[in-house]
Amino acid sequence: MKTRTVELLQKVSSSKYPIKAEVLAADFNVSQRTIRSEILEANEWLISNRLPEIMTIRSKGFFIKQSETDRKLLEAALQNLKGDLLNRQERTFDIVLSIAYGKAPVYLNRKEEEFQISKSTIDEDMRRLRADLLKYGIEVVSYGKQGLSYKGPxxxxxxxxxxxxxxxxxxxxxxxxxxxxxxxxxxxxxxxxxxxxxxxxxxxxxxxxxxxxxxxxxxxxxxxxxxxxxxxxxxxxxxxxxxxxxxxxxxxxxxxxxxxxxxxxxxxxxxxxxxxxxxxxxxxxTRDISNTLEWVQAQLLTIQLIQFVEHETHIPFHLKEELLCESLYKHMAALIIRIKNDVQVFNPLKENIRTNYYPIYRAVSQFVPTIEEVVGGRMTEDERAFLVIHFSTVASAINRDLTYIYKSVVVCNHGIATGNLLAENLKEKFPQIEVVAVLSSKEVELVDKLDVDLIFSTFNLTYSNKPSLVIDPILTEVNSPIIEDFLRKNDEFLRLEPSGNESTELFTKILTIVEESGGRVDRSIYSQMETLFEDNNLEINKREIQPMLKDILTDNHIMIREAAATWQESIELVAKPLLKENIIEKRYVDAMIHAVDEYGPYIVIGKHLALAHARPEDGANKLGISVATIDQPINFGNLDMDPVKIIFCLAAVDSYSHLTIMKELIELINDEAKLNQLIDCTTIQAFKQLLFTEEGK
Incomplete structure (x- = not known):
């Protein structure tokens, strides 16, 4: 039997109800006459194997009446029969590879014989294949004796x-x-x-x-x-x-x-x-890109993606920001190149990732259009899943290091002793509940003075500023599902509490890290130290490690209403203060101009705003930033963002110290009104006052 006849027999035999000829004809994209002809062929085979025939039931269709034993025998016989027969997907795969790599010319009539299918089936196979190949800009054409060939780049x-x-x-x-x-x-x-x-x-x-x-x-x-x-x-x-x-x-x-x-x-x-x-x-x-073309794109998209996913999922990724930024930036840099060149990585785990980390997957998916708009190409679901892996890995580390708690207060009208008992019962049965205080019915007004989010009360309160739940003073099994539901509905109030370790152990670990580093603190050592301090609930002043614009943008780094005739001159202009103070070298300026000259106006990152930069190894000696507003706006060649009226110059020496500055620049890009006001400033003092307004909120 031909492949379609086998598939037809399988479909009818597996159905518990009769199937009409017109339904089968539509499924197999053939005429009802062809279906009836192949039913006859199938019946001949069934009779030769002493199996029940396909019956034609008037007005209802085709049906096989068979016992469980007959069904199993038929199933086994069909499995043996299928043997080397291929389904449509497999046949298409063979045709595609044979055209690309076959040693002999490919002819459809020979494939028809090889697959043991009819001409109408092979024609349908080719119709679907041609439709699939159109998305790649490829046609399948026939060149007579040369057989089938691909036409396209x-x-x-x-x-x-x-x-x-x-x-x-x-x-x-x-x-x-x-x-x-x-x-x-x-x-x-x-x-x-x-x-x-x-x-x-x-x-x-x-x-x-x-x-x-x-x-x-x-x-x-x-x-x-x-x-x-x-x-x-x-x-x-x-x-x-x-x-x-x-x-x-x-x-x-x-x-x-x-x-x-x-x-x-x-x-x-x-x-x-x-x-x-x-x-x-x-x-x-997955390592860093080797040129500056996608440097800013990767940096900005990484920071924006982290902020967006944290906002959407309420997972505090900022607690592991250095670790996440480092891995995500490297991936983003390679991803940008892949998207631009239409070569994206296949991810065999994408379905598992989507199922097991759906909140993160959904948030990443919502941000994908932003990536596609910036890069100028489509991003596959496979690549989307890889981004989720980076977030889910860090999320697991956060969950391991931190405890989620509800800061709560107990209000009891049966006396403090009963209130304390209720508080202990709550903490015992629900470890995520932290009871900050136990109040009497006369002390309800104190709730506003406490750092709490939820109220558990033994009576109906008139107080309504915070979510409250009335429960019995003695907890029973009846109360548990009610409390669970209350907590679930108020999960936005979950807080994160770091876990602490023994100080002596902390001291020993610090000594070990420094000793193993040979006294040189690099990116890896920094991450280890930061993780160690977070694990031990010790805060570090990140502003010393990741300064804000206000910390390093001094008066002599700000230029107002300067003149520049070309985009090259504007880069040289804004770089002068950093060059003068040896924050950057002359080759850093040359690298910034060379990158734009070679790759285009990618440094124009916002409306009227450019961020001149090069890679750290191009001559950046220390972290620094300067800015200039341009008296006569300059076109860089970015049709959407030109003309440039304000230009920053960033000197970054590593992959983490400038992250806070990058975040502030992203905020500035999104605040068009503030950006226009900065452009209109006539004094350095006014520029600073406006730029640093509400900084740190």
Missing amino acids: ERSIRTMLYDLINQQLGMIDFSMNKDPKVTPVQRIFNTYFDLEDIRKLGEIYSSKLPNQEDDIYKNQLLLFTLIWIQRVKRHELISAVSWKNADFEDDNFSDFIDLVVTEFQLTEVPQVERNYIHFTIETFN
């Missing part, structure tokens, strides 16, 4: 193959340590990709790029490389690229590519192809 074809393989196979095991169950899809993949090639590529990776921590990123990188190898072997080459050739800083990637070219005997690989694969696999790398 080679880069799009590779992206399509990458997406489809991920959808069908999930994550490929390049280590080849396991012997996975061979499914029809896996068999198809193995037809066009040699298992020995997969093993060899995994070994090359291990020898040249041993430090990649995440298997998901590693396997995506290798899959894309595998697709590239096979296409280059067939001389299906990209003719041009949409990015400028760059001097790649990571020699490991170059060594990796060189060894791949040698081991897979890829002869005469054009430089454009080397640049393409180098750039593409670099987007799967």
